[in-house]
Amino acid sequence: MSLPELVAAALFAGVLAYGLFGGADFGTGWFDLTAGGSARGAAVRTQVDESIGPVWEANHVWLVYVLVTWWTGFPETFAAATTTLFVPFLLALLGIVLRGAAFAFRKYSGTLGQARVFGAVFAASSLLAPFFLGTIAGAIASGRVPAEGYGDRWHSWLNATSLFGGAIAVGTCAFLAGVFLTADAARAGRVALARTLRRRTVGVGVATGALVFAALVPILHDAPTLADGLTGRAAPLVALSGLAGVATLVLLVRHRYAAARVAAVLAVGSVLLGWGLGQYPWLLVDEVTIEQGAGARATLVGLLVAVGLAVVVVLPPLVWLFRSTQWPATAEITDHGAGR
């Protein structure tokens, strides 16, 4: 691997981590939004609070990592993307800001009325953000970001690949979140809540799977370079993703929640990886390759130093955070108001 490719790999590792961790975070918004009125939805919303409360901020930093690595490692392509995809970037940003703020506000809001307002903002913006991030990915993957920037501000992201990309992003986020929430609820002994969540997650999973296959048809026409990659080099990953997705559903139905989590991560992770491999060696498809887009060598080396430091300094406490907040059962919380 060349130096720019190494940095691109590090960048993509961030995309992957954000897709999985941030995605599972975002997806909780779907279940929160559809949980029902305040009495009926209390159990789901409390579970959402508890599951992502301690980790959402850390999960969110992956996005900052991705942006920073992108503009430092491949500066001109970053400027090209922001000038072309101004609108979806802005709307994704809006979603991210509203969601983080509203989530924190809701947790400490003083009245049910306030909690409702913040909750609605949190849940709705949780769908907004992945949708527009998905359209950005679609625009890049379908070769709509010109190297010199200032591409078509509307058609660049209002097209089949982008819109399907957005919808798929929302679906996969919800799917991941559903699997995680179900597992968390079951581990905490909230049987009725786990049952509802499981049922709804299976629904989301089937719908998202159908969406992914439906999307293949327009993508084959609309994004030929990506399509070549997906059906060629990345085909095994696409197949793996499909298999893992089905496995997740089967495991959910059989109450094997811990295993279902692994399968779901595999399913979504391999789709993302497939996209990356599918568009390799392009950074902006059909416009700029990784080698062409790379910034100064000294900076790329510096970035790799930062990444190395991150592995040493950030990963161990991150693992500690997930271990201590996510894995032990919090059995003292009862199954209150679930599934009614």
Added chain:
Amino acid sequence: MPDLLLGALTADPAGLLPAREQMAVSLGWHIVLACFGVAFPTMIFVVHRRGVVRDDAVALRLARRWSKVAAVLFAIGAVSGTVLSFEMGLLWPGLMGPYGDVLGLPFAFEGLSFFVEAIFLGLYLYGWDRMPPRRHLLLLLPMAVAGIVGSYCVISVNAWMNMPTGFRVVDGQVTDVDPWAVLFSSGTVLSFAHMWVGAFMVVGFVVAAVYAAGMLRGRRDDHHRLGFTVPFGFASVAAVVQPVIGHVLGMRLGETQPAKLAAFELATTTEQPAPLRMGGLLVDGDPRFYLAIPRWGSFIARGSFRKPVAGLDTVPREDWPPVNVTHVAFQTMVGIGTLLAVAVVVFWIARWRGRDPLAHRPVLLGAVLAGPLAVLALESGWVATEVGRQPWTVWHVLRTPDAATDNPGIWWSFAGACLLYLGMTVAAYVVLRSMARRWRAGEEHLPSPYGPEEVPR
């Protein structure tokens, strides 16, 4: 007003003016919360440690409450910082495209620190009643360190914009990039010190103001005393040190950015020795309405009563910053800084002589006012620095019109940003108020209102 339009002489990109406004609003908002990220963990640590080591229930309760406040503030601090990351590209493609690989590395290390801060914040908030008390307490230390390292890194980017290093421009191409030179630039240390101390002033005075307000309403218990004393102590030390650092920082400007210094001092012509002008505005190119103190301008700007201060006449007209904004902002900062430094010295002398200043309502009132004043000083300092750097985004390298986006839609995004920040400010205020009210009503754990009653914390 002609001042503000100075950049608009040639065909400017459509996004220039709104982009500048939007950047100013989002940075101005973020910086206040960033201060909490820098200074609050240290203050919580002091209080929490007292609670653990001395088995002090009041201190422990205070630390627990502060940690919940921190949870809210850090969350909106993090999202508003994310706004900035996006805006760097959305508003300033002409900066990020050509110079992204020059200035980017410090941001990468900044990202690392935010990761650490977010992780340990999560652990700390979760750890109450779940971890051995001493280990739980120690979780604050990585947060405090990360806040400091993170702000050092961002400041190094800002210092680079003022004193660019680590690259050469040959035939319009950026070459010989050395990103480490940006991170470890000698220009950063002073700016960082000033910012760091400023953060302790802002957080210290603001938090102390909350408890001073409580005491004004008659809530004079141990809880309020401690809640006032710890942050006020930090703020006091910071307030005394700050003018010294600021002064040294100003002296450097004489060499690195004389145009900015001239605007700070409202110096249209070079004078030796130069007077200190208090107040004043530039009207039709002449300074008016000021009070002049002979020789002190030279001392403040150059550290000697005799040295000359270069005036704006040494700077080509098209390179002038907006003089009035810069000057007023600078004087606001310095005025408030001086006032606060004197005030805390008087306060502690009175304390030391065995009086209790907190028994007097005017003192408490002053303490309440110090909070917003410190914030105003911080904002003014940034406005002075950033507007004073104009018309350059990167000093003598990249003009702001060349950095800005050519997108005509920025007025919309600017309006949206204003609404968003207004909304977040109101919401944060409402939520923090209702937290305080519930605490006073004896509800310590603040369960979420839609949840089952027995949810812990």
